[in-house]
Amino acid sequence: MDVERILKTNKPIPLKGRTIIHLLLIHQSITEKTAEALKPFDVSAQQFNVLRILKGQNGKPANLSTLNDRMVSKMSNTTRLVDKLILKDFVKRTVCKENRRKIEIYITKKGEEELIKMSNAMLSMEKSLLKNINDEDLQTLNKVLDKFNTDN
Amino acid sequence: MDVERILKTNKPIPLKGRTIIHLLLIHQSITEKTAEALKPFDVSAQQFNVLRILKGQNGKPANLSTLNDRMVSKMSNTTRLVDKLILKDFVKRTVCKENRRKIEIYITKKGEEELIKMSNAMLSMEKSLLKNINDEDLQTLNKVLDKFNTDN
């Protein structure tokens, strides 16, 4: 990942700017590789994420707000995202008895089975992406990333 | 940026996976802050990027393929992206005399003036985002990021 080569420039890039660009380029790469890894299962990264969250519920249902809290995406998408997972028979949706405003979403047997395969594909993707980075470097990386100021 | 808190989980996340998620969360943050910084100028991050590339040409025009090489985005968008910049009178587009297949794109005076303001906004955004990270950490970060395996 040689930032200067990718941007096809010969003048040095300021450290802060270079860092940001570097992160954007790596994100680009992660996104592409994720899409590729999940392609055989016909799900998007976000759909995979929803399935993973539902799995983490250990049988308990999650409603849309909960899903949304644990995701990056916006609320309006979550409904349609779940719609697509229902079409694939990966999740079920029912109205919450206690509070009819809420929707409860469960992962199905089929969804769980597919999720296992997806997770394996994702793991080998991650392994490949990080194959040149040892655990010590990863620790260091995470430590620096922790320092990012992500609040406004 | 406490990954576990954001994902609202109490079980530890594997190092590799945590790193990927960490990067995705930071990207999310960069994207949001960038959009916010550029909002007063009514340009998207990609439009800003195009202007910056054109500025870097030092008066020489760039054609669409060149722009595309230096960008992350896909070719089909570049035409429409430039369309929008033309509407704002930030760039000009002419057919190349030597090779009528090619399109030459220049930044306008107005585009350059706005670009300076945009760049300042972006700089202070970057400064704010990285305010807790010193130069040594940034160097370390870049060194580890260099090790990412971004080829297929």
Added chain:
DNA sequence: TTACAACAATTGTATATACAAATGTATGTA
């Protein structure tokens, strides 16, 4: 009990992006 605010999810619409096909131009070659 009614009226109103808050909540949870959905829908509409505009904009952005991705992928494939189409258009117009140039080049090589038989």
Added chain:
DNA sequence: TACATACATTTGTATATACAATTGTTGTAA
């Protein structure tokens, strides 16, 4: 010259995402 091929950009279409407005439900204060 005529043809096929490659090049550079554009267009069409499907899908994704963002933002605002809407629907249906619940809680609560007068």
